[in-house]
Amino acid sequence: MTTPHLTTLDQRTLRSAFGAFPSGVVAVAASVKGQLTGLAASSFTSISIEPPLVSFSVSTSSATWPLLREAHHLGISVLADHHDDICRQLAGPREQRFDGLPFSVTEGGAVLLTEAVATFDVTVHEEVEAGDHMIVLLRIHQVGAGDGEHPLVFHKSGFAKLHRDDLDPTRLDGRINGAEVESGPAPHKGDADAA
Template sequence: MSALEPVTSGDAVLDASRLRRLYGRYPTGVAALCALRSGDPVGIVATSFTPVSMDPPLVSICVQHTSTTWPVLSADKHIGISVLADSQEAVSRRLAAKKVDRFADVRWFSSDTDAVFVDEATAWLDCSISQAIPAGDHDVVLLQVNRMSMNDAAAPLVFHDSRFRTLVGLDR
């Protein structure tokens, strides 16, 4: 085991690239957050999607303050969350791209609440924004789950060590 290094911020220099690598050691799922705004689909990708509470049903995501899409996406309360399947790496990359039509070649559908969902994902949640809590350079956003559905035939896409991965040995 190597010696632990102090992590500080503010006046001290924080090695952000090393901290990002350290955070990347924790595998996460990949979720698309999408909705219709002014009749067009808008979306982002989050690897910070986390279940929070069963009663009430809450999930959370973290959104960087520099996001230019989040202010548009969060303008209305309803958002669709699609937990991407292991076959949807290209969809994830497309929805995370900048200055392109993020929904070109992405199959999607919407609900009566204007939540947008990615076709063939492993799970779908129709959510409404409960609250946003400032946390450093991000906001932690709590979302109330209003409706949900699962695709038992699909395994989740995993992000680990800055790479997309699949889970091996899943009993489906």
């Protein structure tokens, strides 16, 4: 049995190691005082069913988050696998982030992208400073299933798509994160090829 090769900790090595873990990508967006504001985040995760909470992390040096956090409601859109260009746009110059993008704005000001895999209308529940990032806990008020079928994947600083060609397509029967996985219908046979 071989031991994993470990190296001295530095920022470049740590970023590379973090990048080895694939994640989804979301748009966090709102209309704040009549101005569209948003950012792309690859740190989105589910936290709790009761109460309904999700989270994402944002750099403490972000110039967008101080503006965005002033919104009454925020929109979280899980980007679909054809949204790589949208993600690049949301990561670009602030004044051009929503140019030509298809979206809707809720009464509370949450901005939700169309064709997302899922959407959430949320408010800030709590912020926790954690090193050079802020962990933002968000309370879910409404959730929607989007038109997109498969999520965009962020891996090693680039984009990828899911595929399950050689995996067992049946749902997990057991526990993950210490909780039972809710059983449901297995994906359609065609989904296994496209996912």
